[in-house]
Amino acid sequence: MDRLIKFELGRLNIHLPKRRISLRAALSSPQPQILTKDGGVHALKREELEFLSKILSESDWDKLQLPIFISLEPKLGKGAARIMGDVETKVVGQILKKEKIGSELIIYRPEVAVLRRKLPTTTQYFFVW
């Protein structure tokens, strides 16, 4: 049973990318996509990339790494999630109209829903344990 639980926990983050790509690289690619740890392909929607490029200055295009991680940590409490990274928090803060503190931003379930609705392919859940 313990092995099963460990296996399940190990599988939780299998959808994460092997390597993240910058917004500039994604914009310049004819088919923007990311390879995931399980060997799958995660395509990024061009309209989302264009939306992100509009809300960020061009100097930030290299700094924004995609997909943006929405970290779900049980220690944060039920429904809370953490966004990390300077540019990532800037983007999320602008979308949710929320002020960031330092280089991280704590968001809650309704905000996660809004964020996922706006950026379904350029954000990914990340389970921290």
Add this chain to the structure above:
Amino acid sequence: MAMALTVAPTRMELIKLRQRIALAQKGHDLLKDKMDALIMELFDALRRIQDSRAKALEQLSKAYSALSECMAVLGTLETMQAAREAKKDVQLNISTRNIMGIQVPLVEFRDIERNALARGYSLHTTSSLLDNAAREFERALKLLVGLAELEAVAFALARELEKTKRRVNALEYILIPRLKETLKFIMMRLDEIERENFTRLKRIKAIIEERR
């Protein structure tokens, strides 16, 4: 009441059991987080399906009324002839995206709405009513493709949700209570052993004192 597991009531087992409970609790919390996120995604997909379906039906009704109008003015045979001549290819780009380990389709399309020249039928023998009907059907097709994508997402999410819910329930209602019950049993047994030892020592002490 959950049944306790059969283990030897030793301190070593107690330590191991505490570790197992911590792991099971962590697994439960994370899977519950995943389940909540899946529910949120599913509800969002369902809401979008509802909107998308309403829009698609409305657009289809517009398209069919435009087609009826076209058939009435241009004639059924001429309209059907033009439909046979029209290009039927639509360029769709189907890739996948990943939602918490679930591969779902991502459909992107360009140029579903074509101009009259790109449709392939003769402009010379048809009227603008046919162009209008074709345009309305192209718009409906766009909405239907979007709807199909959303439905595939919702099905995949629902299947994964069912699996995750089963795991969360197994941990919450079977495994964790069973482990806790076993922990309680070992602690009670160890307390009992300690009390027995204490009483035995007291008895031995009393016997030794009596002999003196």
